[in-house]
Amino acid sequence: AVVSTQSTGDVAASNKPKLSKNQKKRAKKKEAKKEDEFVIEEITTGITEQVNISKDDKLTPAEVEKKKKGILKKLRAIEELQAKVDAGEILPDKDQIAKLGKKGELEKQLNEL
Numbered sequence: 001a002v003v004s005t006q007s008t009g010d011v012a013a014s015n016k017p018k019l020s021k022n023q024k025k026r027a028k029k030k031e032a033k034k035e036d037e038f039v040i041e042e043i044t045t046g047i048t049e050q051v052n053i054s055k056d057d058k059l060t061p062a063e064v065e066k067k068k069k070g071i072l073k074k075l076r077a078i079e080e081l082q083a084k085v086d087a088g089e090i091l092p093d094k095d096q097i098a099k100l101g102k103k104g105e106l107e108k109q110l111n112e113l
Contacts, residue, residue: 064113067113068113071106071109071113072110074102074106075106075110078099078102078103078106081096081099081100082100082103
């Protein structure tokens, strides 16, 4: 009987197709992209935590005025949209319906400021 001197690792390696230069390059880019996505996720998580912390802090009078202006602008847009819907000029789509539904929430935010 003839005994093979090759190890099983060599047999497995010879059965595997060799990757071309471009295939190796793509695989390397794919791995790097996965790592980048993980880093981005960590960064955005940190930003979210910072934003939540800053909401607890007191706002300066200028920031309060800026927020009020923004909320009032949104409320005006909602009122204009509601007037068009009431007059039958437009049929609201799902985004517009969602916008109309936020009116109470915006008024509540305005009263908190």
